[in-house]
Amino acid sequence: MSETPRVLALCGGVGGAKLALGLYRLLGPALTLVVNTGDDFTHLGLRICPDLDTVTYTLADRVNPETGWGRADDSGRFMAAVTELGGEDWFFLGDRDLALHVERTRRLAAGESLSAVTAAVAAAFGIAARVLPMSDQPVATQVETDTGILAFQHYFVRERCRPSLRALHYQGAAQAAPHPELLAALADPALAAIVICPSNPWLSIDPLLALPGVRAALAAAPAPVVAVSPIVGGQALKGPTAKIMAELGLEVSARTIAAHYRDFLDCLLLDCSDGALAADLPGSRVAATVMGSEADKVALARAVLEAARDCRNRSG
Amino acid sequence: MSETPRVLALCGGVGGAKLALGLYRLLGPALTLVVNTGDDFTHLGLRICPDLDTVTYTLADRVNPETGWGRADDSGRFMAAVTELGGEDWFFLGDRDLALHVERTRRLAAGESLSAVTAAVAAAFGIAARVLPMSDQPVATQVETDTGILAFQHYFVRERCRPSLRALHYQGAAQAAPHPELLAALADPALAAIVICPSNPWLSIDPLLALPGVRAALAAAPAPVVAVSPIVGGQALKGPTAKIMAELGLEVSARTIAAHYRDFLDCLLLDCSDGALAADLPGSRVAATVMGSEADKVALARAVLEAARDCRNRSG
Numbered sequence: 001m002s003e004t005p006r007v008l009a010l011c012g013g014v015g016g017a018k019l020a021l022g023l024y025r026l027l028g029p030a031l032t033l034v035v036n037t038g039d040d041f042t043h044l045g046l047r048i049c050p051d052l053d054t055v056t057y058t059l060a061d062r063v064n065p066e067t068g069w070g071r072a073d074d075s076g077r078f079m080a081a082v083t084e085l086g087g088e089d090w091f092f093l094g095d096r097d098l099a100l101h102v103e104r105t106r107r108l109a110a111g112e113s114l115s116a117v118t119a120a121v122a123a124a125f126g127i128a129a130r131v132l133p134m135s136d137q138p139v140a141t142q143v144e145t146d147t148g149i150l151a152f153q154h155y156f157v158r159e160r161c162r163p164s165l166r167a168l169h170y171q172g173a174a175q176a177a178p179h180p181e182l183l184a185a186l187a188d189p190a191l192a193a194i195v196i197c198p199s200n201p202w203l204s205i206d207p208l209l210a211l212p213g214v215r216a217a218l219a220a221a222p223a224p225v226v227a228v229s230p231i232v233g234g235q236a237l238k239g240p241t242a243k244i245m246a247e248l249g250l251e252v253s254a255r256t257i258a259a260h261y262r263d264f265l266d267c268l269l270l271d272c273s274d275g276a277l278a279a280d281l282p283g284s285r286v287a288a289t290v291m292g293s294e295a296d297k298v299a300l301a302r303a304v305l306e307a308a309r310d311c312r313n314r315s316g
Numbered sequence: 317m318s319e320t321p322r323v324l325a326l327c328g329g330v331g332g333a334k335l336a337l338g339l340y341r342l343l344g345p346a347l348t349l350v351v352n353t354g355d356d357f358t359h360l361g362l363r364i365c366p367d368l369d370t371v372t373y374t375l376a377d378r379v380n381p382e383t384g385w386g387r388a389d390d391s392g393r394f395m396a397a398v399t400e401l402g403g404e405d406w407f408f409l410g411d412r413d414l415a416l417h418v419e420r421t422r423r424l425a426a427g428e429s430l431s432a433v434t435a436a437v438a439a440a441f442g443i444a445a446r447v448l449p450m451s452d453q454p455v456a457t458q459v460e461t462d463t464g465i466l467a468f469q470h471y472f473v474r475e476r477c478r479p480s481l482r483a484l485h486y487q488g489a490a491q492a493a494p495h496p497e498l499l500a501a502l503a504d505p506a507l508a509a510i511v512i513c514p515s516n517p518w519l520s521i522d523p524l525l526a527l528p529g530v531r532a533a534l535a536a537a538p539a540p541v542v543a544v545s546p547i548v549g550g551q552a553l554k555g556p557t558a559k560i561m562a563e564l565g566l567e568v569s570a571r572t573i574a575a576h577y578r579d580f581l582d583c584l585l586l587d588c589s590d591g592a593l594a595a596d597l598p599g600s601r602v603a604a605t606v607m608g609s610e611a612d613k614v615a616l617a618r619a620v621l622e623a624a625r626d627c628r629n630r631s632g
Contacts, residue, residue, distance in 0.1 A: 044418050044419070044422055045418060045421050045422030045425055046418065071397075073393075074393065075391065075393055075411065077389075077390065077391055077393075077410075077411035077412040078394065078411050078412065078414050078415050078418075079415075080412065080415075081387075081411075081412040081413070081414070081415030081416070082415045082418070082419065084415070084440060084441075085415055085416065085419050085436075085437060085440045086436075086440050087415065087418075087419050094393075095391065095393035095394050095397075095411035095414075096393040096394065096396065096397040097397070098394050098397070098411075098414065099394050099395075099396075099397030099398045099400070099401055099403065100397070100401065102360050102361060102362065102394075102398070102403075102418075103360070103398065103401050103403050105361050106360055106361030109361055120401075120402075121401060124400060124401045124402050125400075
C-alpha cells in the first residue's frame with residue numbers, strides 16, 4: 001500500500017478546526033496544519049494563542065463541544081478568583097485550559113520557539129498531525145474601527161465585534177518569517193492538496209497571506225489549492241464574517257470569497273445552498289459544508305480531497 | 317475610647333498564621349504582620365509566595381481549613397492539565413489559588429513592588445490589617461543537606477524534608493532591605509508589642525532576622541518582644557521543626573527556642589505541657605498554645621498581648 005500523500009491545510013479557529021478534524025481523521029500523520037497566530041496576545045502576563053489552541057484541543061479530542069473552543073470538562077474557579085482580585089476578566093480562561101497558557105509562557109520565556117512549544121503540546125496530547133504556527137515571530141491583527149484601532153481580542157471578545165470595522169492590519173507580518181515547513185510544503189511537487197479551511201478570510205487567513213512570500217508561493221504551488229467557502233446561503237454560519245464583509249463594502253456571497261482568493265485558488269467548495277452560484281464561478285463545486293457531526297466533518301474533508309484529486313487529474 | 321495600640325507580629329506560614337488570625341480578631345487594623353518571604357520561588361514561570369498567601373488567605377477567611385494553606389473550595393483541574401502536558405506537578409496550585417500567582421507575576425513584571433501587590437490583594441480581600449513582605453527584594457532560603465544544596469521548596473515540598481539538614485542559607489538576605497515599616501515599627505515607642513508567632517525559627521523567622529539591622533532593631537526595640545514556642549511537650553506540633561532541630565544538634569525543647577531568641581526576647585510563651593520548664597526560663601509563662609479552634613487562636617492572642625502588657629508594666 002502506498003503512503004498517504006501529504007496535505008497542507010491553512011486554518012483559523014473554530015470553523016476551520018472542524019474541517020481540520022475531518023482531514024485528520026482521513027489523513028492522520030500525513031496532514032500538516034498551518035494555523036493563524038494573528039489572534040495571539042499576551043493577557044494577564046500569559047501568552048495566549050486562541051487558534052492554535054482550538055486546533056490542538058480539537059485534534060486531541062479535548063475541545064469543549066458546546067463552544068468549539070476551550071477544553072471539555074473545564075471550570076471557572078480561576079476566573080472567579082481573578083474577578084475577586086479586581087483583575088481583567090473579559091477573556092475567559094478555563095482552569096484546565098490555563099495549564100497550556102502557563103506552560104507555553106514559561107517555555108517561550110525560557111527561549112523555546114512557538115513551533116517547539118506547539119509541537120511538544122501536540123506530542124503530549126498524542127496528535128499525529130503536524131500543527132504549526134504560521135510564524136515563530138509575533139503577528140498581531142489590529143482592527144481599525146469607527147471608534148479607533150483595537151487589538152484583535154479587544155475587538156473580538158471584549159467588544160464582541162460591535163464597533164464597525166473599516167480595515168485590518170497585521171502588525172509585524174511584513175517582518176515575520178513564514179514557518180519554513182509552510183514554504184517547503186507549498187513548493188513540494190508531491191503535495192496532494194493545499195486546503196483553505198472555511199475560516200474567516202479577513203481575520204484568520206489574511207494574516208497568513210500577509211507573511212512575506214506566502215501569497216506568491218500559493219500562486220506558484222504545484223499542488224491544487226482548494227478552499228471551502230465560509231459563506232453558506234449568502235450568510236456566515238456563525239461569527240462576524242457577514243457583518244465584516246458588509247462593513248468592508250463587500251457582497252456577502254461565496255462570490256466574494258472566490259474573488260478574495262482568485263490569484264491562487266483552483267477550486268472553491270460552495271455549500272449546496274449556494275449551488276446557483278456554481279455556474280458563475282469556474283472551478284467551483286458544491287458540497288455539504290455545514291459540519292454538525294463528526295461524520296459531516298469527515299464527509300467534507302473527503303469532498304475537499306476529491307476536488308483536489310480532480311484538479312490534479314485535469315491539469316496532469 | 318482610646319485607639320487600639322499597634323502590634324507588630326512576625327510570622328511564617330501555617331502555624332504562624334493561626335496566631336496571626338487570633339491577633340487580627342482582637343486588633344483589626346492595629347495589627348501589622350511582617351511575613352517571611354524566604355520560601356518564595358518562581359515556579360512554572362509564576363512568582364509564588366507561600367507564607368504571604370497563607371497569611372492573606374487566613375485573614376481573608378479564604379484558607380483551606382483542611383490544610384491550613386491554599387484556598388477553600390478549590391480544585392485541581394489546572395494541575396491535572398499540567399501533568400497531562402508533562403509539566404512540573406510536584407507543587408500543588410489550586411485553580412482558585414492560581415489567580416493570585418498569575419496576577420502577582422503580571423504586576424511584578426509590570427514593575428510593581430511585592431509590597432504594593434500584597435497590599436492590593438489584601439485590599440481586594442477586605443483585610444484591615446497591614447500585611448507586609450519582610451522585604452521587597454528577593455531572599456531565597458537554601459537548605460544544605462546531606463545530598464547537596466536544595467532550594468527551599470525543593471527541600472520542603474518536593475523532597476518532603478527527607479534529606480538530613482546541615483545548615484540553612486538565606487540567599488540575598490544581606491543585600492535585601494527590610495521593609496521600611498518593619499524598621500519603623502521596631503523603633504516605635506508607642507508600639508504595644510512585638511510578637512514572634514509560633515513559626516519554625518530556622519525556616520520562617522531566621523530569614524527575617526537575617527535582613528540587615530533587624531536583629532539589632534529587635535534587641536533595641538522599646539516594645540516588649542513576646543514569642544510563642546513552636547515546641548509543645550518536647551515535640552513540634554506539625555511540620556519538620558523537631559527533625560530539623562535534631563539534625564542541627566539542638567535539644568528539641570522550648571529551652572532551645574528561648575536560647576535562639578535570647579538577644580531580644582522579653583517573654584516566651586510555653587505550652588502548658590512544658591510548664592515544668594518555666595522555672596528554668598526567666599521571663600517565660602505558660603499558655604495553651606495548641607490552636608484547634610478559632611477560640612483557641614483568639615485566647616492565645618489574648619495571652620500574648622497580656623504578657624506584653626505585663627512586660628511593659630514591669631519595665632515601665
